[in-house]
Amino acid sequence: MTASRGFLRRAALTVTAGAAALVLTACGGDGDGNSHDMGSMASESGSPKAGASGKAGTGGHNKADVGFAEEMIQHHRQAVDMAELADSRAASPEVKELATKIKGAQDPEIETMSDWLTAWGEKVPEDMAGMGHDMASGMPGMMSAEDMADLEKASGAAFDEKFLKLMVEHHEGAVEMAETEQAEGKYAPAIDLAEDVITAQTAEIKQMNKMLDRS
Structure with a gap:
């Protein structure tokens, strides 16, 4: 057991x-x-x-996005060239302040769009400085070489008036281009940038028209 x-x-x-x-x-x-x-x-x-x-x-971009970036880079470059003239030629502090604002907004946008083109394997447009702006005169609102030469020769109140009139036209062209991107583009950041351009430059157009009315 x-x-x-x-x-x-x-x-x-x-x-x-x-x-x-x-x-x-x-x-x-x-x-x-x-x-x-x-x-x-x-x-x-x-x-x-x-x-x-x-x-x-x-990814996610199309031909309209590429065209928008290529053309807006050149368009912005001309606006920056115009704005840089104001520092030594404008009489109105308000014009100088506006020109500084335009340059400060559009320089970074040029860099952003250049980065997009590089990422997409596209060529960044060459700077037209010294080559004449007529090369891109087919874009809405672009100044001719003669317009730019006249602006460079002006100073004081005459410069202020010419600058404002030309920049209103230039901005209106940019808004038109941005609206085309909104309608035809595919790349979300480009469409967002187009919206920023429309918002900012429409407000500046109103401001410049008021300044012209006072002159």
Whole structure:
């Protein structure tokens, strides 16, 4: 009986130990499996964001976006050239302040659009300084070489009036170009920039017209 009880006790202990080992193995397996599954889920949940970010940065543009960037870069460059003349030629502090504002807004936009073209594998237009602005005179609101030469020769109140009149025309052209981008473009950042151009330059057109009325 003693031997029998001893045998039964050992058998029970063996079964208990085996069961415990199975439980531990199962728990360990579940833990690894859950960790892997959670990692996969995290990876999968993150991948759509990564894909969306990549697409937003490198794709989703069309010919209208490329044309908008190419032409607006040149358009902005001329506006900056005009604005730089005001520092030494304008008589009105308000004209000088406006010119500084225009340059400060459009220089960074030129850089942004240049970056888009580079990312798209397109050529950034050459700076027309010294080559005559008639090369891009087909764009709405662009000044001719003669207009720019006349502005460069003017000073004082005469410069102020000429600058305001030419810049109103120039801004109206930019707004027209931006509206075309909104209607035909695909690249969201370019459409957003077009909206910024319309908002800012429409407000400046109103300001310049008021300044002209007072002169």
